[in-house]
Amino acid sequence: MPRSSTSVRRSSCPRRPPEPPGPTRLSASTTRPFYASPGLNTETYDVRTAHDLVAQGLDRDVAFYIEEAKRTGGPVLELGGGTGRVSWALAEAGFDVVLLDLSEAMIERAEAKRSAEPGAVSARLRTVRADMSDYALDRRFQLAIAPFRAFMTLVTAEDQRRCLDTTRRHLESGGRLILHLFDPRLDLLVGEGPPNPDRGSVRHPVTGNDVRIAVLSRSVDLLRQVFEERWRFAESTAEGHLVREEEEVLRLRWTYRYEMRHLLELTGFEVEAEFSSFDRSPSVYGREQIWVSRAL
Ligand SMILES: C[S@@+](CC[C@H](N)C(=O)[O-])C[C@H]1O[C@@H](n2cnc3c(N)ncnc32)[C@H](O)[C@@H]1O
Structure with missing residues (x-):
């Protein structure tokens, strides 16, 4: 556990039963959840986000x-x-x-x-x-x-x-x-395929290697207003040797x-x-x- 970090008990507030399955199901995936584990996603978060915020006018x-x-x-x-x-x-x-x-x-x-x-x-x-x-x-x-x-x-x-x-x-x-x-934006949400599969690359802040990011697939649950995207992070040296490749699933409502x-x-x-x-x-x-x- 990192310094000054505290784990917090969950409140005793009971959870309601899960919602019943709807007509559109998201794909089952064995890939790990977004941000949950150490790796290329969390390591490059700050450099990627700095770039994305400027690109989206949110800086x-x-x-x-x-x-x-x-x-x-x-x-x-x-x-x-x-x-x-x-x-x-x-x-x-x-x-x-x-x-x-x-x-x-x-x-x-x-x-x-x-x-x-x-x-x-x-x-x-x-x-x-x-x-x-x-x-x-x-x-x-x-x-x-x-x-x-x-x-x-x-x-x-x-x-x-x-x-x-x-x-x-x-x-x-x-x-x-x-x-x-x-x-x-409804026009972007209704499509099933990734609207922009190649998300470019960033320089890894520690190794200096290139980290290329791609969205491999995307599915949309229109009933629950949730989309799920499978992202691949691939780190390569300047000579083009693949060092690490990781996949994570992003789910947003x-x-x-x-x-x-x-x-x-x-x-x-x-x-x-x-x-x-x-x-x-x-x-x-x-x-x-x-x-x-x-x-x-
Ligand atoms: C897009 S990042 C935003 C990080 C930060 N707020 C920023 O502006 O740079 C979303 C963050 O929410 C966290 N997160 C996702 N689900 C969560 C939950 N149920 N409770 C607490 N944090 C969660 C993720 O681990 C991730 O760090």
Whole structure:
């Protein structure tokens, strides 16, 4: 277990029975889940994400979360905090932060950054291994955030609702929740094949080798609003020798704008603002959903 990392018991809240099988089933796969294990995906997450955020016009997100934290005050809880891309920036900006993530491999990446931080910054960030749909922490927060579509990794409506219920209980009265999802583009979602199989390559931050990324297959469950993609990560030397090849399955649930608003209202939040980008532009079909809500 990494330093300052805590495993959290699951709350005693009973789970409802699983939903019955629907007419469209996702393919069974033996490939490991996204982010769950150490490997090329988690090792290249930061370099890939830095590139992807710029390409998608989302690179102002960290500045946005810092602005919001200045407005609400801390402490801040990051749900699905991953490698600490946002959490460390918040700690550097002076906020106490708890980074919560299900993946030990991602938490290890976040913890690996601790030694580069000054002692006072390091002391402000704690990592916790837990499921964002079922956790119990010993403190409350002024702000909870789920950056870069982390909420979409909850692939049932039930888990989404439990996450919001649990998070509201962890917020001070009047505390804020910020969720970032993509706004579903129906033309992209209905197709079965990968819309863009070649996802390019990045340089591995440690070995300097080329890591090529491809989406091998994609299936869509229109009933449950879930898509599943099989990603391949292949590391090769400059001479073209394959060093490692790994496959992981990404599953995300898309949520429609009014579904999200109603879910927030149902779980005790008042929507204060809804943006389509981190420069606070109003809602636009097919761009982003950035929700700022207040716990009632
Ligand atoms: C796209 S990454 C976002 C990471 C980080 N928020 C960022 O902006 O760079 C999604 C993260 O959510 C985590 N995750 C997925 N399902 C989760 C769950 N049920 N509970 C907590 N974390 C989860 C993954 O391990 C991963 O680190």
